[in-house]
Amino acid sequence: MSTPTPRAPMLSTAEALATLLSAASPIDGTESIPTLDALNRVLSADVMSPLDVPPMNTSAMDGYAIRTKDLASDGNRRLPVLQRIPAGHAPEPLKPGTAARIFTGATVPPGADAIVMQEQTEAAGNDVTILHSPSPGEWITAQGADIRSGSIILPAGTRLTPQALGLAASVGCAALQVRRRVKVAVFFTGDELTMPGEPLKPGAIYNSNRFTLRGLLEKLGCEVTDYGIVPDKLDATRATLREAAQAHDLILTCGGVSVGEEDHVKPAVEAEGRLSMWQIAMKPGKPLAFGAVRRAAQQTDAAASAETFFIGLPGNPVSSFATFLLFVRPFVLLLAGMKAVAPRALSLRADFSQKKADRRNEFLRARINPAGGLDLFPNQSSAVLTSTVWGDGLIDNPPNHAISIGETVRFIPFSELLN
Ligand code: AMP
Numbered sequence: 016m017s018t019p020t021p022r023a024p025m026l027s028t029a030e031a032l033a034t035l036l037s038a039a040s041p042i043d044g045t046e047s048i049p050t051l052d053a054l055n056r057v058l059s060a061d062v063m064s065p066l067d068v069p070p071m072n073t074s075a076m077d078g079y080a081i082r083t084k085d086l087a088s089d090g091n092r093r094l095p096v097l098q099r100i101p102a103g104h105a106p107e108p109l110k111p112g113t114a115a116r117i118f119t120g121a122t123v124p125p126g127a128d129a130i131v132m133q134e135q136t137e138a139a140g141n142d143v144t145i146l147h148s149p150s151p152g153e154w155i156t157a158q159g160a161d162i163r164s165g166s167i168i169l170p171a172g173t174r175l176t177p178q179a180l181g182l183a184a185s186v187g188c189a190a191l192q193v194r195r196r197v198k199v200a201v202f203f204t205g206d207e208l209t210m211p212g213e214p215l216k217p218g219a220i221y222n223s224n225r226f227t228l229r230g231l232l233e234k235l236g237c238e239v240t241d242y243g244i245v246p247d248k249l250d251a252t253r254a255t256l257r258e259a260a261q262a263h264d265l266i267l268t269c270g271g272v273s274v275g276e277e278d279h280v281k282p283a284v285e286a287e288g289r290l291s292m293w294q295i296a297m298k299p300g301k302p303l304a305f306g307a308v309r310r311a312a313q314q315t316d317a318a319a320s321a322e323t324f325f326i327g328l329p330g331n332p333v334s335s336f337a338t339f340l341l342f343v344r345p346f347v348l349l350l351a352g353m354k355a356v357a358p359r360a361l362s363l364r365a366d367f368s369q370k371k372a373d374r375r376n377e378f379l380r381a382r383i384n385p386a387g388g389l390d391l392f393p394n395q396s397s398a399v400l401t402s403t404v405w406g407d408g409l410i411d412n413p414p415n416h417a418i419s420i421g422e423t424v425r426f427i428p429f430s431e432l433l434n
């Protein structure tokens with residue numbers, strides 16, 4: 016029997032994350048694309064508004080535009096209506112002592128300083144009687160009330176949500192400057208892995224992680240090349256790494272990063288680049304490999320990096336899911352040019368107790384119950400994928416900490432981790 020290799024000291028989750036993220040910076044390459052096609056892309060430049068929004072004073076009601084001082088002095092509240100202003104039409108200035116019929120979104124005529132809603136008026140022939148004493152500015156949305164010309168409405172690094180696209184369009188942006196998509200190559204190791212659709216031989220299991228990880232990468236907006244299951248041979252693994260390194264920003268693998276593992280991923284990455292094997296004091300998870308694969312010299316120009324990042328995830332389905340969410344997600348988002356990548360956590364009440372404290376930082380699958388507290392999935396094994404579908408998120412339970420019923424815990428919803 017060979018002497019066991021001494022284990023590296025365990026890293027805390029925070030230490031591992033800090034080390035990983037310090038290596039990530041935005042990838043090169045930006046493009047201008049139509050705003051209509053820019054959903055989920057990341058801005059590479061600030062979007063500045065070239066105009067005020069709204070671009071003029073507009074009416075917020077259907078009613079009458081008036082001058083408040085015309086109503087102030089005497090008892091005469093009956094005004095002749097000299098113009099009708101629908102939205103999209105330029106008004107004439109409002110003559111003193113008159114009213115203008117106006118509709119929501121229409122330009123307030125120069126000289127008018129309030130809108131009286133039609134419910135507070137009585138129309139008679141060409142006149143209107145105003146039954147209300149408005150304050151100056153009433154029901155007028157001032158020019159620039161939403162956006163001032165020259166202001167930055169969306170900073171570089173923003174991921175474009177539907178609302179952000181709407182905001183950009185509201186200032187007339189037909190195209191946006193975005194970073195290209197992060198290119199990720201992914202492959203899987205393990206002679207036991209079988210694709211759904213194939214018969215399951217004795218000892219085999221389905222390659223569920225291929226579906227989970229590809230889905231996670233696609234949700235983050237990555238361009239994914241899926242090499243599928245790479246035969247568990249050193250040459251094949253090295254060849255795949257070399258090929259993947261040419262055209263990708265990150266190579267992600269799954270399986271074969273445990274200590275004492277028979278897989279060829281570790282020696283293959285070491286031969287083609289460099290690799291650190293981390294033991295992280297987390298559960299599920301623990302092993303994570305981080306490194307880089309060299310790019311062939313002729314393919315490397317001055318602007319491009321000489322290496323492609325490599326991350327090796329553990330094979331257990333819940334471990335690879337959790338390590339992806341906690342480590343790969345923020346790493347990929349930094350490559351994509353985003354700035355705020357930390358998920359926002361909630362403080363919620365544990366409606367369960369967990370008497371046994373674990374030495375590691377646990378990420379427990381839990382869900383929010385109708386009372387607003389958290390229920391725990393009964394089986395927290397890293398092989399039980401059911402927990403990831405049952406749960407709404409992860410409880411981030413610090414090392415050596417038992418959970419008492421009613422205690423407030425840190426909960427990271429999946430909704431924060433899947434985008
Ligand atoms: P490993 O990290 O390769 O030691 O694998 C740990 C456990 O995860 C083993 O039970 C593997 O069979 C399982 N596993 C590895 N890769 C996958 C995969 N792609 N899909 C489902 N289970 C996997």
Ligand code: MG
Nearest residue numbers: 205270271330
């Ligand atoms: Mg394996």
